[in-house]
Every structure is written in C-alpha cells, then in structure tokens.
Amino acid sequence: MAKRDYYEVLGVSKQATPAEIKKAYRKLAIANHPDKNPGDKAAEDRFKEATEAYEVLSDEKKRSTYDQFGFAGIDGMAGGHDYSNVYSDFSDIFGGGGGGFEDIFSSIFGGGGGQSRGRRGSSGPNVGSSLRYDVTLDFEEAAFGKKIELNYAHQIACKTCHGSGSKSGGTKVCPVCNGTGQVRRNSGFFAVASTCTNCNGTGRVVENPCSDCNGTGTVRKQQKLKVSIPAGVDDGSRVVLKGMGDAGANGGPSGDLYVYVNVRPHKYFVRHNFDVYVQIPINVTQAALGDEISVPTIDGKTVKVKIPSGTQSGKILRVKSYGIPTDRNATKRGDMYIKIQVEVPTHMGLRAKAAMKDLAKHLGDNTSPKPVPFQN
Ligand SMILES: [Zn+2]
Ligand SMILES: [Zn+2]
Structure with a gap:
C-alpha cells in the first residue's frame, strides 16, 4: 500500500509547529479511535495512519530525517516496523477499553494525568477520581515486562453503610434547598440560582x-495490587488499571489508576522505538582480516556476529530480532544495531611493534589521502 505523506495525513503544513501537529493528531485520534468506531476498519486505518505520522512528526530528530529522506530515512531508523504492532501496544498501554479514552488522551497530551475526572457538585452519579502511580524499571525489565506489586491508598465504598453514607441506608429531603437541588439568592433585581452545596x-x-465515613460513603484504604507491566513499555508509557482509582459517588463508577513507567537508562544500550543501539570496539587486525565476535544482548546473553574483512570504524551492523519486544508476549522483537569502533593499539610490545612496522612496509603508502565528508 502506498503511504501518504505524514503532513498530508495530519492535514498540516510542512512548517507546522509542534503544537499544531499535536492538535491535528489529537483531533484525528479522537475522531477515529477504535473505541468510538467499533468494527469500522476505515476509521481504524485512519487512526493507525495518524498515529504513525504523529510518532514521526512529534519527534524533532525523526521529523528532520523524514523531511530530508522521506520514508526511506524513517524506515532505516526504525527498522521498517509494522506499525500494527505499535498500535496493539498503544491500546494495551493506554487501556483501550470502552469509554474514558478522551480522558486518556487528555493525559497523554499533557492535561496533567491522574487528575480527577469526576464532576463534583453536579447532581447524579459522579465518577471517582483517577489516580497516578509512578514506577521506575530497569531497562531490561521494561523490555521484557515485569510483575510488580503496587501499594497505594484510595477511596473505596464504605462497608458499614455500603457506600450510601447513611447509618440507616435512608435519605431525606435536603433541608437547605427543600429538595430542589438549587438555591436562589436575590441579587438586586435578579434571583440567581446555583447548585446547592449541601446536597451537591x-x-x-x-x-x-454513617460514623465510619462521616456520611461521605467512602473510606480511605491502603491497597496492594499485583500488576503485570507488559513487555516493550518505554520511558513515559502509562498502564491503565480500569476502576482501580477512587470509588465514585452516588452510584457512579470508580476512577482509574494510571501507572506511569519511568525507565532507567542502560549502561551500554540505547533504545529508539523497538530497536537497540550499542557500540562495540574491535582491534585493527579484526577489522582488517574479519572475525567472529560475541556481542552482549539485552537478554543478558551474547550473540555471535560476523565482522567482514575490511570493516571500517563507524560501520553499523544489524542483528535482526535482538531488540525490544514489540508485543506484550514478546513473540516479535525489534533489531539490534552495532556500531563498530576500530581501536588502534596504544601499548604495543616489541614484537607487536616490529610486526606493525613490517605491515607498514607491506602496505606502503596506498591509502592516498582523499578528503571525505565529515561524519560525526
Ligand atoms: Zn459509611
Ligand atoms: Zn440541597
């Protein structure tokens, strides 16, 4: 399938600011979100297309590569991913369950996640507050997933009064507003009506x-919760636990618990999307003659990698499927990129020095100095 230009997908100009890109994506994502369009394949495709475009255009580095090289640059960088995986992770990570996705989006888009989405003070059932919990994982734990235990406090329905707030279970007409829910105040010629605060x-x-909850219907409870963080989460990912926030009021549903994932950087590996990058030093003879070396992987094992003869410093070798799992069961993985760094010996014994001198004689002066473009 031919791909549409990312700017065209989001309907923004090439000069669009990050804020304009975010705004355009938000609009498309909400309109085409699968939760809002169940069974609508076209909407789902639009959602994926917009998400892919946003992934690239919202990242300053990727955007400039895309501007210079088009899809070729992006594919080279991301290893040509099947973005349906990204999408499935996306729905895993951000809950994806029915309802509430506008809230989820508002927290992605910097609405200050974990805020209350209950409308206190309005009549009828109120959704409980959503809560935020931060976890910090090691690089490998984020890559392969981890079972963690959360320990947090939230409001649950009071057991004594079953959430009603009343000892007897009954209610009575609000004495402040006489059951109307509104209070009127005279202000000059006008009577101003506002919501009664006594009965919300x-x-x-x-x-x-109820004396246990002071009539509020909810009590604070320390809760322990076992959670499986799926494989492939990255720094900044959120895992949504539906209904694990504060209990709702007046029969409203509970809020959600958002688990925010922070990932500690790895000593050697750097991650971009689902690919990992590592720099490996080899010596001059390995580079010239070729070799097979053992390279550490993110699993804590090693993989044998062939160094072709005549390998130059800075060459990048790709080892397929040694990257980050792209789905929660780790059936598929991104790739590992190895940047070769040729080390020139600094401490040589007499024999090594003699051999090097001998080599110099054989090589002669056959690397004619030709300027090449500067590479960083
Ligand atoms: Zn109670
Ligand atoms: Zn009232």
Missing part, C-alpha cells in the same frame, strides 16, 4: 450519617 444538587441528603 441531588436534593437529598443522608439521614443518620
């Missing part, structure tokens, strides 16, 4: 307030 506009208040 419901018109009714609890009869004998």
Whole structure:
C-alpha cells in the first residue's frame, strides 16, 4: 500500500509547529479511535495512519530525517516496523477499553494525568477520581515486562453503610434547598440560582450519617495490587488499571489508576522505538582480516556476529530480532544495531611493534589521502 505523506495525513503544513501537529493528531485520534468506531476498519486505518505520522512528526530528530529522506530515512531508523504492532501496544498501554479514552488522551497530551475526572457538585452519579502511580524499571525489565506489586491508598465504598453514607441506608429531603437541588439568592433585581452545596444538587441528603465515613460513603484504604507491566513499555508509557482509582459517588463508577513507567537508562544500550543501539570496539587486525565476535544482548546473553574483512570504524551492523519486544508476549522483537569502533593499539610490545612496522612496509603508502565528508 502506498503511504501518504505524514503532513498530508495530519492535514498540516510542512512548517507546522509542534503544537499544531499535536492538535491535528489529537483531533484525528479522537475522531477515529477504535473505541468510538467499533468494527469500522476505515476509521481504524485512519487512526493507525495518524498515529504513525504523529510518532514521526512529534519527534524533532525523526521529523528532520523524514523531511530530508522521506520514508526511506524513517524506515532505516526504525527498522521498517509494522506499525500494527505499535498500535496493539498503544491500546494495551493506554487501556483501550470502552469509554474514558478522551480522558486518556487528555493525559497523554499533557492535561496533567491522574487528575480527577469526576464532576463534583453536579447532581447524579459522579465518577471517582483517577489516580497516578509512578514506577521506575530497569531497562531490561521494561523490555521484557515485569510483575510488580503496587501499594497505594484510595477511596473505596464504605462497608458499614455500603457506600450510601447513611447509618440507616435512608435519605431525606435536603433541608437547605427543600429538595430542589438549587438555591436562589436575590441579587438586586435578579434571583440567581446555583447548585446547592449541601446536597451537591441531588436534593437529598443522608439521614443518620454513617460514623465510619462521616456520611461521605467512602473510606480511605491502603491497597496492594499485583500488576503485570507488559513487555516493550518505554520511558513515559502509562498502564491503565480500569476502576482501580477512587470509588465514585452516588452510584457512579470508580476512577482509574494510571501507572506511569519511568525507565532507567542502560549502561551500554540505547533504545529508539523497538530497536537497540550499542557500540562495540574491535582491534585493527579484526577489522582488517574479519572475525567472529560475541556481542552482549539485552537478554543478558551474547550473540555471535560476523565482522567482514575490511570493516571500517563507524560501520553499523544489524542483528535482526535482538531488540525490544514489540508485543506484550514478546513473540516479535525489534533489531539490534552495532556500531563498530576500530581501536588502534596504544601499548604495543616489541614484537607487536616490529610486526606493525613490517605491515607498514607491506602496505606502503596506498591509502592516498582523499578528503571525505565529515561524519560525526
Ligand atoms: Zn459509611
Ligand atoms: Zn440541597
């Protein structure tokens, strides 16, 4: 399938600011989100297409590569990923369950995640507050997933009064607004109506307030929760635990618990999307004659890599499928890129020095100095 230009996909100009790109993506993502369009393949495709475009254009480095080299530059960088994997991770990581996706998006887009989405003070059922929990994982734990135990406090329905807030379970007409839910105040010629704060506009208040929850219907509880962080999460990923936030009020559903993942950097490996990059030193003879070397992998094992004869410093070798798992069961993985660094010996014994001098005689002066473009 021919790919559409990323700018065209998002409907923005090549000069669009990051804010314009974000805004355009947000609009498309919300309109075409699979939760909102169940069974609509075209909408799902548009969603994936927009997500892919956003992944590239929201990243300053990738955007400039894309501007220079088009899809070829991006494919080279990301190893030509099948973005359906990214999408499936996306829905895993961001919950994907019915409802609430606008909230999820608002937290992705810097709405300050974990904020309350309950509308306190309005009548009827109120959704409980969503909560935020931060975890820090090692590089390998994020790559392969980890079972963790969360220990956090949240509001749950009071057991004594079953969340009603009342000892007897009954309610009575609110004495402040006489059951209307509104209070009127005279202000000059005008009567201003506002929501009654005594009953939050419901018109009714609890009869004998429950002493365990002071009539609020909820109590604070310290909760331990075992959670499987899926393989492939990255720094900044969020895992949503539906309904594990604060209990709702007046029969409303509970809020969610957002687990924010921070990843410690690795000593040697650097990650871009699902690929990992590592720099490996070899010596001059290995570079000239070729060799087979053992390279450490992110699994803590090693993989044999062939160094072709005549390998220059800076050459990048790709080892397929030794990168980050692209799905939660780790059935597919990104690639590992090895940057070869040829080391010139600094401490040579007499024999090594003699051999090097001998080599110099044989090579003569056959590397004619020709200028090449500067490479960083
Ligand atoms: Zn109670
Ligand atoms: Zn009232």
